[in-house]
Amino acid sequence: MLENLLFSLNMSLPLFILLGLGYVLARKGLFSDDYVARTTNLVYYVMLPAKLFMDICETDLTAAFDLRYVEVTVAGVVVQFILAWLCANLLCRDKSKQSAFAHACFRGNFAYLGMALLQNIYNSDAVASTAVILALVLPLYNIQGVILMTVKEGGGGVRVGKILLGVLKNPMVLAILAGLPFAYFHIELPYVATKSLSYLQVATSTMALLVVGASIKLDAIREDFPLLLRVSGIKLLVMPAIWGAMAVAAGLSAEQVVTLTIVGSMPAAVNVYIITDKLGGNGKTACGAVVVTHLFSLFTMTGVVFILRSAGLI
Numbered sequence: 464m465l466e467n468l469l470f471s472l473n474m475s476l477p478l479f480i481l482l483g484l485g486y487v488l489a490r491k492g493l494f495s496d497d498y499v500a501r502t503t504n505l506v507y508y509v510m511l512p513a514k515l516f517m518d519i520c521e522t523d524l525t526a527a528f529d530l531r532y533v534e535v536t537v538a539g540v541v542v543q544f545i546l547a548w549l550c551a552n553l554l555c556r557d558k559s560k561q562s563a564f565a566h567a568c569f570r571g572n573f574a575y576l577g578m579a580l581l582q583n584i585y586n587s588d589a590v591a592s593t594a595v596i597l598a599l600v601l602p603l604y605n606i607q608g609v610i611l612m613t614v615k616e617g618g619g620g621v622r623v624g625k626i627l628l629g630v631l632k633n634p635m636v637l638a639i640l641a642g643l644p645f646a647y648f649h650i651e652l653p654y655v656a657t658k659s660l661s662y663l664q665v666a667t668s669t670m671a672l673l674v675v676g677a678s679i680k681l682d683a684i685r686e687d688f689p690l691l692l693r694v695s696g697i698k699l700l701v702m703p704a705i706w707g708a709m710a711v712a713a714g715l716s717a718e719q720v721v722t723l724t725i726v727g728s729m730p731a732a733v734n735v736y737i738i739t740d741k742l743g744g745n746g747k748t749a750c751g752a753v754v755v756t757h758l759f760s761l762f763t764m765t766g767v768v769f770i771l772r773s774a775g776l777i
Contacts, residue, residue, distance in 0.1 A: 471765045471766070471768040471769040471772060472765055473583075474580060474583045474584055474765075474768050475580065475583075475761065475764045475765045475768060476765075477583065478576060478579055478580060478583070478672060479761045481669065481672035481673055481676065482672055482673075482675060482676035482679070482757065483676060484673065484676060485672065485673035485674060485675065485676025485677040485678075485679075486676040486677060486679050488673070488676075488677060489676070489677035489678075489679075494673075494674075494677040499674055499677045499678060502670065502673075502674050503674045503678070503733075505670070506575075506667065506670050506671050506674060507634065508634050509663070510663050510666060510667040510670060510671075511574060511575075511634075511635060511638075511667055511671065512634045512635055512637065512638035513638070513660050513663035513664060513667070514663060514664045514667040514668075515574075515597055515635055515638040515639055515642065516638040516639075516641055516642040516660065517642070517657075517660045517661065517663075517664045518593065518594070518597065518642070518664075519594060519597065519598075519638075519639055519642030519643060519645070519646050520642045520645040520646055520652065521646075522591055522594040522646050523591060523646075528594070528595060529715075529719070531713055531714070531715065532592070532595060532715055532716075532719050533595055533599065534713075535709055535710055535713045535715060535719075535723065536595050536596065536599055536600060536723065537599060537603070538709065539705070539706050539709055539710075539723060539726070539727070540599070540600055540603045540604075540607070542705060542709075543568075543569045543702055543705065543706070543727070544569050544607045544611075546568070546569075546697075546701075546702075546705070547564075547565045547566075547568035547569035547697070548565050548611065550564070550565070550568055550693075550697050551564040551565035551568065554690075554693050555690060555693075557690075559745055560687070560690065560745045560748045561615055562611055562612055562615035562616055562739060562744040562745070563735070563739045563744050563745045563746075563748040563749040563752060564690065564693075564694055564748065564752070565611055565615070566608060566611055566612070566731075566735045566738070566739050566744070566749060566752075567694045567698060567731035567735050567749060567752035567753070567756065568694055568697045568698050568702070568731075569604075569607065569698075569702075570604050570607075570608060570731060570732050570734065570735050571698070571702075571726060571727070571728075571729025571730065571731065571732055572675070572729045572730050572731065572732040572733065572757075573596060573600065573601070573725075573726055573729050573732075574597075574601060574635065574671075574732075575668075575671040575672065575675055575732075575733070576671075576672070576675070576729055576730065576760075577596075577725050577726060577729045578590075578593060578668065579668040579671075579672065580725055580764065580768075581593060581721070581722060581725060582668070584721065584768070584777055585718070590718070590722070591718070592716075592718045592719050592721075592722040593722060594646075596722065596726055597635070597639050598639050598643075600726060601633075601635055601636070602633070602636050604732075604734075605633060605636075608734070608735075608738050609738075609742070612738065612739065612742035612743065612744055613742070615744070616742060616743040616744055675733055675757070678733060678753075679753075679754050679757065679758075680750065680754065681754065684751040684754050684755050686747070686751075687747070687748050687751050688751075688755070690748070691748075691751050691752055691755040691756075692755070694731070694752045694755070694756065695752075695755050695756050695759045698729075698730065698731060698756050699728060699730065699756060699759055699760055699763040699764075700763065702727040702728070703724050703725075703727035703728035703763075703767050704727075705727060706723045706724050706726055706727030706728075707720065707723065707724040707727065709723070710723040710724065717775075717776045717777075720771075720776055721771050721776050721777060724767060724771060725767070728760070728763060728764055728767045729760070730753070730756035730757040730759070730760040731749075731752045731753045731756045731757075732753070733753055735749050735752060735753055736749040736750045736752075736753050
C-alpha cells in the first residue's frame, strides 16, 4: 500500500508543483495579467496544437480507435453532460449560476493536466489511448458547452451549423484533423519538421501548467464556497467513478480504463470560465469552480491514481 501511495504522489505532485510555481510567480509580479493572457494564447493557438499534431502523427490508429473504446467514450461524454445539467438544476437554486455550475461539472482540464498525468504514469510523451480523447471528447466538450450556454442563458435556439463551425475553427481540432492523414497512411514527417515540433511538444505541458497556476485567483471562491464544494464533489469524485465503472463494465484494456478514469477525474478546465463569461453566464462562479476543483484535485487525483494502481491497472 505504501508503494502504491508513493507512486501516486510521484505522478501527481510534480504537476501541482508547477501549478504552485505559476501561482507564486504571478503573485510576485513576474507573471503579469497581460503576460499570462498572451502566454495562454501561445499555448492554446501554437504549442498545444503542435503537440496534438505530433501525438496524432505518432499514434497507431488501428490500436487507438477500438470501436468499443470509442462507444464507451462517447457514452461517457453524454452521460456526464446530462448528469451535470441535472445536478445544476437540483443543487444550485440560483438560476443565474446554473450554467457555470453545470459547465464546471462536465468539462475537465484534460488537454493541459490529464495528458501530462498520463505521460507521467506511462513514462511516455505519447499515450495511444489519448488519441480518441483528443479527437472526440474535446470537440464534444465544445459542442456541449455552447448548447448549455445557449439554452441556460436564453440566447435563443441552438444553431447546429454555427456550433459545428465553431468546433471546426478550434485550433486543437484542426491540429488533430491535420495529423490524422499522417497517422493513417504512416507518412513520415521530414526531420526538420519533426525536430522543430518536438521542441514545442516537450515544452507544452510545462507552459500550460504554469499559466493555469498563474490564472488561479483565490478571491474568486469566497462568496460561492458552499456551492463550489458541491461542484468539486461531482466533478472530482462522482464523474471519475462513473467513467471508471463504465470502462470496466465494457471490458476495456487497462490503459483505456485508466485513461477514461483520468478524463473523469480532471478539475474544471480554464475554458469553463472563458466560455461561460463570454456567453453570458456567471463568470465569477465559473472562475471559482476552476480554482476550487484544481485545489482539491491535488488530493483526489492522487487518490484516483492510488486506486488504479492498487487495482493492478497501472
